[in-house]
Amino acid sequence: MKINLANIKKAKNLLNRRECVAIPTETVYGIAGNAYSDIACRKIFKLKSRPKSNPLIVHYYDLKRLKNDCHLNIDFLKLYKKFCPGPLTFILNLKKKSKISKIATNKKSTLAVRFPKHPVTRALLERLQFPIAAPSANISSRVSAVTSTEVKDDFGEKIKYVLEGGKSSIGVESTIIDLRKKPEILRLGGLEIKSIKKILKKKMFININPSKISAPGQLQVHYSPGIPIRLDVKKIKKNEAYLLIKKKKINKSNYYFLSKTGDLKEAAKNLYSTLRKIKKNNYTSIAVSKIPNKGFGRTINDRLLRASKF
Ligand code: TXA
Ligand code: MG
Numbered sequence: 001m002k003i004n005l006a007n008i009k010k011a012k013n014l015l016n017r018r019e020c021v022a023i024p025t026e027t028v029y030g031i032a033g034n035a036y037s038d039i040a041c042r043k044i045f046k047l048k049s050r051p052k053s054n055p056l057i058v059h060y061y062d063l064k065r066l067k068n069d070c071h072l073n074i075d076f077l078k079l080y081k082k083f084c085p086g087p088l089t090f091i092l093n094l095k096k097k098s099k100i101s102k103i104a105t106n107k108k109s110t111l112a113v114r115f116p117k118h119p120v121t122r123a124l125l126e127r128l129q130f131p132i133a134a135p136s137a138n139i140s141s142r143v144s145a146v147t148s149t150e151v152k153d154d155f156g157e158k159i160k161y162v163l164e165g166g167k168s169s170i171g172v173e174s175t176i177i178d179l180r181k182k183p184e185i186l187r188l189g190g191l192e193i194k195s196i197k198k199i200l201k202k203k204m205f206i207n208i209n210p211s212k213i214s215a216p217g218q219l220q221v222h223y224s225p226g227i228p229i230r231l232d233v234k235k236i237k238k239n240e241a242y243l244l245i246k247k248k249k250i251n252k253s254n255y256y257f258l259s260k261t262g263d264l265k266e267a268a269k270n271l272y273s274t275l276r277k278i279k280k281n282n283y284t285s286i287a288v289s290k291i292p293n294k295g296f297g298r299t300i301n302d303r304l305l306r307a308s309k310f
Helices: 005-016 038-048 074-083 119-126 148-158 193-200 264-280 296-307
Strands: 021-023 030-034 057-059 088-093 110-114 175-178 184-187 241-244 255-257 286-288
Touching: 005 021, 005 030, 005 119, 021 119, 021 148, 030 038, 030 057, 074 088, 074 193, 148 264, 175 193, 241 264, 255 264, 264 296
Parallel strands: 057 110, 088 175, 241 255, 241 286
Antiparallel strands: 021 030, 088 110, 175 184
């Protein structure tokens, strides 16, 4: 993707003035603000109607800059070397001298850290004097945005600027891993667990539905398009939209395919846009056919299950 430096400059100037801008990432778009500024972080929470207790992910250009704010460990370094920049978020311990806003962390002693790969946002991060806090660009508990148009649909005039970056190539949020003790997955996402396991060569604990919520991506109702969803459906009801993983021979106007061939990565990429499209086309409920529960299929099923609690 060609980088438009005038756009980067515009986003940079707004962020320097503690305003929020939407940024593209390879997972989903984010609502970004200066992570060192209480004022900017408060604006993010307000824009998203996000509960104050839900801490923000902070995005860095590289390891060198992260060292000011967090304690690193060996597992982190191994994964950083292999997957960063990329769709993986780490939970690390904050340093006492860190300048990260306490509004961003809700006064926690830990920080969620990510190094996004999208070239436009990397060009922006490289030019800033601070890391950026950026939760997914959606109203709290709803489907994330994967294009600039979807961000504008959700936020309208309320967001000062949307930095254009095309459609997010992965289409679901980053995988979150807590690396403070034994590796623990807190959210399934854009990087498969088996890829992480291959590098760490350790047992991976999966804690995506804990009794005590530490990441609201773990909340039961989340990622909802705003209409009811039924899962594992073989026979749809009258007037329902039917969401299918693979293109079928019979094509009806209410059939929505996530992939031509049943490819789970492609399906994940199309998931959120398709949910939004169905809602836009005025359907009042969605039936989902069975989706294989492996690889990215697990992430898709995780999101659909939470969306179905609406
Ligand atoms: O792909 C992504 O991760 C996108 C892009 C924009 O980077 N961001 C994103 O942010 O999904 P958000 O805020 O929608 O989800 C971040 C998740 C939330 O569930 C939050 O509770 C959790 O990360 N989180 C943040 N700080 C945490 C911490 N210190 N410990 C545990 N979970 C944390
Ligand atoms: Mg989110």
